[in-house]
Amino acid sequence: MKPAAFDYFAPGTVDEALGLLADYGGDAKPLAGGQSLVPTMNFRLAQPAVLVDLNGIEELFFIREEEGGLRCGAMTRQRSVERSALVQRISPLLHEAMPHIAHSQIRNRGTIGGSLAHADPAAELPVLAVALDARMYVRSVTDARWVSARDFYMGLFATAMLPEEMLVEVAFPTLPSGSGWAFDEVARQHGNYAMCGAAAVVGLDGRRVVERARLVFLSVGEGPVEAEQAAALLVGEQPNAEAIRAAAETAATQDIDPVGDIHAGPAFRRHLARVIAERVLTRACERAAGTEGQ
Amino acid sequence: MDQTISVRVNDRSYDRSVEPRLLLSDFLRHELELTGTHVGCEHGVCGACTVLLDGVAVRSCLLFAVQADGRDVSTVEGLDGGTQALHPIQHGFWERHGLQCGFCTPGILMSLVPFLQENPNPTEEEIRDLLSGNICRCTGYQKIVEAVQLGARLIQEKSA
Structure with a gap:
């Protein structure tokens, strides 16, 4: 359980880090919080020849409001996101979900960009990014581009980034007025990898009919899984218990195709998906209608 | 290639030359002989190796010793503040x-x-x-x- 040898660089700027990634290509790995990369190195599942430690790059640590949305530097600690009053105000769904990410000691070190770029199908942040239409700012020495969260995730631990590219910033747009949101997950113990979880964002029109709906699952596929049929079923409906139950049923039976592992078989995962979908859609609709807790 | 680091642990400075792959947990135990920090799972799950890095609780098995260069680490050995009395x-x-x-x-x-x-x-x-x-x-x-x-x-x- 000790990592293989590697060359270590601790650049002070993004430009220096990108230069190192360009020089070493696929042999180099950026090291963010290390809460996923270092365990895989300890197991020797990953043996990067070069580590580019981003922890000394101050320009990557920030949370700010810009163009009405939220901007986070890739190295912002998850604990900082969790505790930010700005995040709570601008992106309450993100705020609600943060305490579900692992344990406080992990969030103290883990970063928002590290988790987004790692693309673990059991992780919360990629699901939240898709649910909230986040955009990723990806840079290399020669290029800089914004990638929508939907286009960013390409499968199991796979993203649209090239080896010489790095995620430097993420933008979460503000939800339009009339929106409701919710996140929930089920894990055997709080803080462990969830067996299933989901984020919901719902928008009601002036007549209190659902005009927008998005439901995204974690731990039921190779990445964030959008329940598109369930969302389509809900649009145009009154957000009542019957419509929500039907959408949750469709999500669990039509939209996802979970595989089993030692923690939960496919049938149990579908059961969890239906229950969690009903919970988050109900809460999201209540919040959109302003009837939460009534 | 070894790198020279300077780390403050429980208010005492240590200068050492270490391999980049040396985990902070092993640095504390093997280099500094501060064996109060325990090593359980070595993948961040069990929490036995938790120490404070600049006052923040983190897993020392998920940090490399080189990352603690110039930083403050607190371990269980420092809890008494040098008084020999229980915290x-x-x-x-x-x-x-x-x-x-x-x-x-x-x-x-x-x-x-x-x-x-x-x-x-x-x-x-x-x-x-x-x-x-x-x-x-x-x-x-x-x-x-x-x-x-x-x-x-x-x-x-x-x-x-």
């Missing part, structure tokens, strides 16, 4: 039988130090949420929760 949280664990084998205890204590500083009067639910990041296989947690409650009270009495 109030340690006293709570002693009084309430908050440990049996003691393997998980240093990590739990180091998680609790910043937790009780920020949250001097925690609810049982908050204590259990904090403890979820530390695995104990002896006590079943009830005694640990009681130990934390007593420790919190002792800290308050001490500062009153």
